[in-house]
Amino acid sequence: MPIAQLAETEALSDSSKSKTFVFKDEGHTLGNALRCVISSYPDVQFCGYTVPHPAEAKMHFRIQMHKGKAVDALKRGLEDLVNVCDITLEKFENELQNL
Amino acid sequence: MELNDEKPRVILNEYKVTQNLPTGPTILDEQFTIRNFKRKCRIVIVRNENFEMEFDWIGIHPFLANTFRRLMLSEVPSMAIDKVHIHNNTSIIQDEVLAHRLGLIPLKADPTLFEYKSDASAEGTEPDTLEFELKIKCSYNKETSKRDSSRAEDMYKNNNVYSKHIKWVPIGNQKERFKDSDVGPIEPDILIAKMRPGHELDLKLFAVKSCGKDHAKFSPVATAFYRLLPDIKIVREVEGDDAYRLQKCFSPGVIGVRQDKNGKKVAVVNNARYDTGSRNVYRYDDLKDAVVMSKIQDHFIFTIESVGAMQPADIFKEAVKLLRDKCASLLEELNSS
Numbered sequence: 027m028p029i030a031q032l033a034e035t036e037a038l039s040d041s042s043k044s045k046t047f048v049f050k051d052e053g054h055t056l057g058n059a060l061r062c063v064i065s066s067y068p069d070v071q072f073c074g075y076t077v078p079h080p081a082e083a084k085m086h087f088r089i090q091m092h093k094g095k096a097v098d099a100l101k102r103g104l105e106d107l108v109n110v111c112d113i114t115l116e117k118f119e120n121e122l123q124n125l
Numbered sequence: 126m127e128l129n130d131e132k133p134r135v136i137l138n139e140y141k142v143t144q145n146l147p148t149g150p151t152i153l154d155e156q157f158t159i160r161n162f163k164r165k166c167r168i169v170i171v172r173n174e175n176f177e178m179e180f181d182w183i184g185i186h187p188f189l190a191n192t193f194r195r196l197m198l199s200e201v202p203s204m205a206i207d208k209v210h211i212h213n214n215t216s217i218i219q220d221e222v223l224a225h226r227l228g229l230i231p232l233k234a235d236p237t238l239f240e241y242k243s244d245a246s247a248e249g250t251e252p253d254t255l256e257f258e259l260k261i262k263c264s265y266n267k268e269t270s271k272r273d274s275s276r277a278e279d280m281y282k283n284n285n286v287y288s289k290h291i292k293w294v295p296i297g298n299q300k301e302r303f304k305d306s307d308v309g310p311i312e313p314d315i316l317i318a319k320m321r322p323g324h325e326l327d328l329k330l331f332a333v334k335s336c337g338k339d340h341a342k343f344s345p346v347a348t349a350f351y352r353l354l355p356d357i358k359i360v361r362e363v364e365g366d367d368a369y370r371l372q373k374c375f376s377p378g379v380i381g382v383r384q385d386k387n388g389k390k391v392a393v394v395n396n397a398r399y400d401t402g403s404r405n406v407y408r409y410d411d412l413k414d415a416v417v418m419s420k421i422q423d424h425f426i427f428t429i430e431s432v433g434a435m436q437p438a439d440i441f442k443e444a445v446k447l448l449r450d451k452c453a454s455l456l457e458e459l460n461s462s
Contacts, residue, residue, distance in 0.1 A: 049455075055195045056451060062188040066157040097459065104456040109159045110189065111449035115442060117168045121180070122438055125170055 045096035049085040053077055057085045064103040069094050128358065134419040135353070139407040145419070152184055152423045171426075178437035181354070182425045190351050190425045196444035199337035202241075203345040203434050204234040204255060206332045213327035216286075218318045223328075226318075227259075229342050230288050231311045231432045232332055236345070237443075238302070239334045249331050251297035255308055257330040258292045263320035284320055289313035291330065311433040345440050347430040354424035357397040358417045368392035371412055374405040398426075 049056065057075035065073040072090040089096040128134060133151040136143045155161055165184035172179040182190065209224040216223075234255055242253040249256065263283045271279040278284065288310035295303070318326065337344035357379065363371050371392045372380040381395035392415075402420070407413050429437035 055192055055200065056448075059188055059192040059448070062186060063157055101456060101459055104452045104459070106159055107452040108449055108456070110162060111445045111452070113159075113163050113166065114168075115445050117166065118442065118445070121168045121170050125173065
């Protein structure tokens with residue numbers, strides 16, 4: 027299973043506001059979806075992702091907040107994606123049954 | 126232009142692509158929220174037969190469309206031959222080329238009934254591996270009636286090796302769990318090798334479960350793609366021969382010619398859905414101001430062509446579940462740390 031890890035970031039005044047997360051075995055599929063969701067939150071100042079090297083199965087995910095904790099934005103983003111999947115599945119199943 | 130309705134559109138001009146000014150905020154300028162998504166997103170299945178499916182997904186952000194396309198292509202698992210033990214190969218096709226060809230044969234086997242193999246070098250076991258056998262020998266055809274023929278298929282027996290020659294060898298309890306018709310190559314007539322008398326193949330094949338990220342042969346779809354819904358508007362009357370000329374500029378069925386009340390033949394848009402978006406109208410100076418071609422930016426037409434092991438609807442559902450599980454497990458990990 028992929029693991030979300032906290033990468034070492036420069037010790038700024040408040041490091042919980044800005045963080046880079048490293049996702050193992052993830053790439054553009056999750057990276058872009060998550061980025062699009064999280065960057066639309068009003069408290070988020072910056073959100074971006076990169077796959078530093080194509081041969082390495084790693085994805086770096088950066089969140090910088092105006093206020094609040096970066097981890098909370100990430101959690102909220104993942105929750106939203108889970109909800110998106112549930113809604114999609116429900117709508118798709120409904121449509122299949124009505125066919 | 127009169128295209129400023131409520132929909133976000135890209136307008137296909139002669140040399141450039143522009144955007145319209147929608148009358149209200151669209152999904153593209155709105156913030157992504159679950160409430161908005163639930164309210165606006167709509168799925169309409171258009172076609173679902175013979176392992177091909179087309180459905181419209183309306184009112185979503187482009188990133189979602191792309192995420193699910195990527196998931197279907199490279200993360201939904203399927204079964205494929207991964208290891209070949211070559212006991213004998215006296216045909217002219219080299220061992221490694223033969224093994225590669227065998228790997229690409231689509232297999233009929235429900236991947237949800239199998240597990241991922243944890244150790245690639247270990248011997249295959251009942252829950253994670255399907256074993257097959259390919260044993261075939263080419264010989265002269267002794268049948269007297271065909272003696273004079275010089276066609277290869279009359280002169281020799283087994284000169285062509287097809288996927289139908291692959292025989293399933295059940296491991297452990299697999300005989301009870303699967304029927305003979307549940308497992309094996311999807312197509313019986315895939316040519317694997319050509320042989321001549323004296324040539325022989327004796328192979329053991331091992332199929333495992335994996336996903337397209339690992340190797341394209343594990344991808345459950347022949348192709349899965351989406352496109353934006355095309356829309357064509359005729360903005361001034363086009364009549365007579367010009368109408369037929371306009372019709373020819375687009376894909377068949379897109380533009381129709383109708384007779385109006387005064388008996389004039391007038392061009393109308395029948396169905397813009399299957400237009401290819403070619404800009405042939407711009408070759409005619411007198412016609413190019415008559416139409417406005419556009420694409421609707423929040424209306425995605427998904428086409429899923431399954432290889433044949435799973436129904437396209439199941440592939441899509443599997444992709445959605447995959448993303449769900451992935452996010453849920455990451456979330457759990459974050460919450461527990």
